[in-house]
Amino acid sequence: MPKTKEQCEEIREKMKNKITEGAINYFAKNGYAGTRISQLSKYIGIGQGTLYNYFSSKEELFTEILKKLELQNKIGFENLAKVQIDAASKIKLISKSMIEEIENKTITAYSFVLNIRMIEEGTMDNTFTTSYKDTPTKMLRDIILQGQREGSVINGDDNELADYYWSVVHTLALMNVNSKENKTIELNWLNRILLKDR
Amino acid sequence: MPKTKEQCEEIREKMKNKITEGAINYFAKNGYAGTRISQLSKYIGIGQGTLYNYFSSKEELFTEILKKLELQNKIGFENLAKVQIDAASKIKLISKSMIEEIENKTITAYSFVLNIRMIEEGTMDNTFTTSYKDTPTKMLRDIILQGQREGSVINGDDNELADYYWSVVHTLALMNVNSKENKTIELNWLNRILLKDR
Amino acid sequence: MPKTKEQCEEIREKMKNKITEGAINYFAKNGYAGTRISQLSKYIGIGQGTLYNYFSSKEELFTEILKKLELQNKIGFENLAKVQIDAASKIKLISKSMIEEIENKTITAYSFVLNIRMIEEGTMDNTFTTSYKDTPTKMLRDIILQGQREGSVINGDDNELADYYWSVVHTLALMNVNSKENKTIELNWLNRILLKDR
Amino acid sequence: MPKTKEQCEEIREKMKNKITEGAINYFAKNGYAGTRISQLSKYIGIGQGTLYNYFSSKEELFTEILKKLELQNKIGFENLAKVQIDAASKIKLISKSMIEEIENKTITAYSFVLNIRMIEEGTMDNTFTTSYKDTPTKMLRDIILQGQREGSVINGDDNELADYYWSVVHTLALMNVNSKENKTIELNWLNRILLKDR
DNA sequence: CATGAATGAGTATTCATTCAT
DNA sequence: TATGAATGAATACTCATTCAT
Numbered sequence: 001m002p003k004t005k006e007q008c009e010e011i012r013e014k015m016k017n018k019i020t021e022g023a024i025n026y027f028a029k030n031g032y033a034g035t036r037i038s039q040l041s042k043y044i045g046i047g048q049g050t051l052y053n054y055f056s057s058k059e060e061l062f063t064e065i066l067k068k069l070e071l072q073n074k075i076g077f078e079n080l081a082k083v084q085i086d087a088a089s090k091i092k093l094i095s096k097s098m099i100e101e102i103e104n105k106t107i108t109a110y111s112f113v114l115n116i117r118m119i120e121e122g123t124m125d126n127t128f129t130t131s132y133k134d135t136p137t138k139m140l141r142d143i144i145l146q147g148q149r150e151g152s153v154i155n156g157d158d159n160e161l162a163d164y165y166w167s168v169v170h171t172l173a174l175m176n177v178n179s180k181e182n183k184t185i186e187l188n189w190l191n192r193i194l195l196k197d198r
Numbered sequence: 199m200p201k202t203k204e205q206c207e208e209i210r211e212k213m214k215n216k217i218t219e220g221a222i223n224y225f226a227k228n229g230y231a232g233t234r235i236s237q238l239s240k241y242i243g244i245g246q247g248t249l250y251n252y253f254s255s256k257e258e259l260f261t262e263i264l265k266k267l268e269l270q271n272k273i274g275f276e277n278l279a280k281v282q283i284d285a286a287s288k289i290k291l292i293s294k295s296m297i298e299e300i301e302n303k304t305i306t307a308y309s310f311v312l313n314i315r316m317i318e319e320g321t322m323d324n325t326f327t328t329s330y331k332d333t334p335t336k337m338l339r340d341i342i343l344q345g346q347r348e349g350s351v352i353n354g355d356d357n358e359l360a361d362y363y364w365s366v367v368h369t370l371a372l373m374n375v376n377s378k379e380n381k382t383i384e385l386n387w388l389n390r391i392l393l394k395d396r
Numbered sequence: 397m398p399k400t401k402e403q404c405e406e407i408r409e410k411m412k413n414k415i416t417e418g419a420i421n422y423f424a425k426n427g428y429a430g431t432r433i434s435q436l437s438k439y440i441g442i443g444q445g446t447l448y449n450y451f452s453s454k455e456e457l458f459t460e461i462l463k464k465l466e467l468q469n470k471i472g473f474e475n476l477a478k479v480q481i482d483a484a485s486k487i488k489l490i491s492k493s494m495i496e497e498i499e500n501k502t503i504t505a506y507s508f509v510l511n512i513r514m515i516e517e518g519t520m521d522n523t524f525t526t527s528y529k530d531t532p533t534k535m536l537r538d539i540i541l542q543g544q545r546e547g548s549v550i551n552g553d554d555n556e557l558a559d560y561y562w563s564v565v566h567t568l569a570l571m572n573v574n575s576k577e578n579k580t581i582e583l584n585w586l587n588r589i590l591l592k593d594r
Numbered sequence: 595m596p597k598t599k600e601q602c603e604e605i606r607e608k609m610k611n612k613i614t615e616g617a618i619n620y621f622a623k624n625g626y627a628g629t630r631i632s633q634l635s636k637y638i639g640i641g642q643g644t645l646y647n648y649f650s651s652k653e654e655l656f657t658e659i660l661k662k663l664e665l666q667n668k669i670g671f672e673n674l675a676k677v678q679i680d681a682a683s684k685i686k687l688i689s690k691s692m693i694e695e696i697e698n699k700t701i702t703a704y705s706f707v708l709n710i711r712m713i714e715e716g717t718m719d720n721t722f723t724t725s726y727k728d729t730p731t732k733m734l735r736d737i738i739l740q741g742q743r744e745g746s747v748i749n750g751d752d753n754e755l756a757d758y759y760w761s762v763v764h765t766l767a768l769m770n771v772n773s774k775e776n777k778t779i780e781l782n783w784l785n786r787i788l789l790k791d792r
Numbered sequence: 793c794a795t796g797a798a799t800g801a802g803t804a805t806t807c808a809t810t811c812a813t
Numbered sequence: 814t815a816t817g818a819a820t821g822a823a824t825a826c827t828c829a830t831t832c833a834t
Contacts, residue, residue, distance in 0.1 A: 007813080011818070033231035037804055047820040052805065116314075116372065156384055163373070164387060171369035174314065175361075186354055189362055193387075197395040209793090235829055245795040247832080256829065407814090430627035433808055443816040445811080454808065512710075512768070552780055559769070560783060567765040570710065571757075582750055585758060589783075593791040601834075605797070631825060641799040646826065 016054050019044055021107065024065055028110040029178060031117050032062055069111040070135075077139050087147030088195055094140070095190040102173045103182065112173035137162045144194065153194050165193050214252050217242055219305065222263055226311040227376060230260055264316070267309035268333070275337045285345030286393055292338070293388040300371045301380065310371035335360045342392065351392050363391050412450050415440055417503065420461055424509040425574060428458055462514070465507040470531045483543030484591055490536070491586040498569045499578065508569035533558045540590065549590050561589050610648050613638055615701065618659055622704040623772060625711050626656055660712065663705035664729075671733050681741030682789055688734070689784040696767045697776065706767035731756045738788065747788050759787050 022044035027035055037058055041048045055061040083090065101108040140162040147153030154161075172185055220242035225233055235256055239246045253259040278291065299306040338360040345351030352359070370383055418440035423431055433454060437444045451457040476490065497504040536558040543549030550557075568581055616638035621629055631652055635642045649655040674688065695702040734756040741747030748755075766779055 008817070011813095015818080031229060031231060033229060036802090038802095048804085049806075049821065050819050053818065056805095058804070154387070154390070156387065160381065160384075161387075163381075164370075164383075167369045167373050168366055171314075171365045171372075175365055183358065183361075185362075186358070189352075189354065189359075189391075192352070192390060206793095213793095234827090239796095246797095246830085247795050248793080250830070251793065254830095404814095411814095427625060427627060429625060432806085437817095444809085445817065446815055448809070449814065452809095550783075550786070552783065556777065556780075557783075559777075560766075560779075563765045563769055564762055567710075567761045567768075571761055579754065579757070581758075582754070585748075585750065585755075585787075588748070588786060602796070605834095609797080630823090632823095642825085643800065643827075644798050647797065650826095652825070 024110050028113040077136050087143050087150050088152040090143050091194050098169050099185050102176050105177055109173045109177050112170045113177050116170050168193055222308045226308040229315045275334050285341050285348050286350040288341050289392050296367050297383050300374050303375055307371045307375050310368045311375050314368050314372055352394055366391055420506045424506040427513045473532050473535045483539050483546050484548040486539050487590050494565050495581050498572050501573055505569045505573050508566045509573050512566050512570055564589055618704050622707040671730050681737050681744050682746040684737045685788050692763050693779050696770050699771055703767045703771050706764045707771050710764050748790055762787055
């Protein structure tokens with residue numbers, strides 16, 4: 001009895017997710033150049049060939065991952081942007097959320113690390129890198145401007161400040177995700193990147 | 199006219215430096231796994247074989263580079279440690295110096311980037327990584343403790359704060375060294391990582 | 397309503413034929429080494445697994461095809477051998493029939509192409525190749541000898557002449573079967589391979 | 595002491611020829627799909643990597659070979675075209691030359707076989723196939739027309755006759771090059787493809 | 793010493809075959 | 814029985830290292 005089309009679709013979808021999630025972790029840990037397909041597939045728990053049933057090459061897999069992460073980020077941040085509170089609270093909310101992601105080594109944390117890697121691996125066309133950073137940066141810029149009006153955020157170009165903040169978050173992710181110890185990051189430190197004391 | 203031993207030594211030394219400097223840049227840009235010996239030697243402007251007259255393997259070259267950078271760092275910071283001024287001034291001095299290095303994309307800036315890469319590429323035995331970070335971190339810890347006594351530095355574990363500060367410096371290096379635009383980093387932002395407002 | 401044994405047999409037989417016929421075309425077009433099971437099964441319009449319900453391996457499928465074609469050829473030619481007419485007429489009959497097969501791209505035409513491929517792909521044990529060529533060659537040899545006695549066929553070793561004739565037929569098949577344009581082959585040209593002018 | 599540029603060029607030229615010649619034989623024997631790079635390089639007597647220092651892929655190697663053969667053919671035939679003799683003599687000259695090539699299994703003979711393979715392997719863009727056949731076919735067409743005026747060549751479309759003649763030559767090459775026995779091909783048989791008896 | 797061509801162990805990718813549904 | 818997803822052995826290709834010149 002042949003499998004129905006729906007069953008096949010479902011199986012494929014499931015496997016694709018399994019691969020993507022495993023690959024995000026693995027790439028984040030080892031980088032693009034440092035990732036061996038043989039190791040990656042063992043890590044995911046599938047045969048090497050299986051991987052190629054879903055992605056035509058190592059590079060395509062990597063690219064798809066970045067696309068997926070970008071999408072996730074977009075969705076996560078759009079919700080936050082709508083809330084109607086003062087900038088300082090928003091920043092505290094974001095920082096808290098970021099630290100949680102990092103400490104729990106969620107997929108978002110891995111995505112930060114991957115993002116750093118993208119900056120480094122200049123070879124790959126970084127269309128995704130930039131677009132990837134777009135949503136969070138834009139959103140944060142607006143909050144920074146709001147905060148500067150409200151007097152809670154330090155002076156400086158909103159764009160550069162936003163970049164700076166995200167850089168720090170990304171690095172924190174990098175430092176934690178790849179180390180075995182679980183460093184605690186003090187929420188206050190991260191807040192102070194943007195917020196004035198008191 | 200056979201060359202004297204000294205001349206030979208000098209020539210060797212010169213070539214070795216040429217290789218090392220080129221390799222620092224290249225490794226910083228491409229990481230260890232992402233660096234191909236063929237590309238690297240072309241980048242330096244020598245034959246592949248030549249490289250192996252000076253270093254017995256890719257890994258040895260990398261290791262030597264890290265040693266060299268560590269040494270440089272040690273020397274730079276030891277001098278600073280002896281100065282007899284208040285912690286806030288020391289921190290401002292360090293921050294200023296770091297930003298200069300980064301903006302001028304000096305070898306030190308590259309060393310920061312390389313250091314991040316070391317953290318990522320967990321494969322390599324990180325004896326050097328840790329020892330490399332040692333001197334600056336230790337020195338900064340002392341300054342932080344001094345600053346906390348003096349009331350100029352924010353509260354928190356000295357070790358973690360030092361780590362945090364260096365993380366940010368490293369990130370700034372990463373963001374600048376590998377990008378074509380020359381972002382200006384505001385000195386004040388970096389100081390605020392450790393120093394209280396006012 | 398369970399199917400009767402006969403019905404089952406019939407269904408199996410039908411599917412087996414479907415596979416064999418498709419495979420003859422596909423192998424003729426792409427050769428043994430150039431044929432991918434995945435492509436072949438898509439071409440036939442079945443699942444990959446289905447193929448393995450009928451043939452235990454790619455090689456077995458290929459072998460079965462050769463057997464089948466040999467059989468067909470044998471039958472076709474045995475009838476011709478019995479007819480009681482002069483050699484020239486027989487040759488003209490054969491040539492006409494061959495050209496028809498080729499121009500209509502029948503299964504026999506494909507079998508010619510497959511046969512050429514067999515000669516090329518020296519890897520496979522050629523028990524079948526030789527036995528496959530046997531019947532037509534033997535039959536033609538007899539006709540050639542008859543024709544040489546009758547004065548209608550050119551001089552030369554009967555074996556080699558027969559080989560030569562079949563070679564030409566095979567090539568004509570190759571040239572036509574795999575090209576989109578439909579070249580007309582002049583009957584006279586083929587006859588002249590063996591027959592003297594007038 | 596570095597090698598001079600000329601030495602390098604020479605070495606590379608030599609090796610490229612070695613590879614190309616070996617590959618022509620091997621591809622002719624085994625076809626494109628049937629050729630394993632590992633086997634081919636062993637057959638040539640070089641490392642696998644060496645091959646990739648000269649050709650970027652299996653396909654490029656194959657393509658380059660076809661180009662090379664086309665060139666050779668062009669040169670060989672252009673000379674013949676200029677001779678001022680009757681068509682029958684020209685055809686006899688060509689046939690004699692072809693049979694010699696085939697019996698001695700020269701590179702030209704292999705090129706015929708490769709050409710057949712090209713026709714078969716329809717996947718590959720056959721720009722070369724057609725251009726490859728061009729020169730000989732054109733030249734022969736002129737001779738055929740001349741011969742038909744002179745009354746020595748059989749009737750029929752010059753283009754199709756030329757194609758037919760080359761088909762037979764190609765087949766003869768195929769039959770001989772890949773078999774161990776050295777079949778003798780009677781010159782007369784080949785001449786009769788085009789020439790009337792007497 | 794400097795070079796870059798040659799090498800083969802290692803890595804990415806393909807494909808005949810298996811197997812759960 | 815039919816299916817196509819999963820597999821890993823086989824294959825194409827890469828790259829650190831060697832070595833003749």
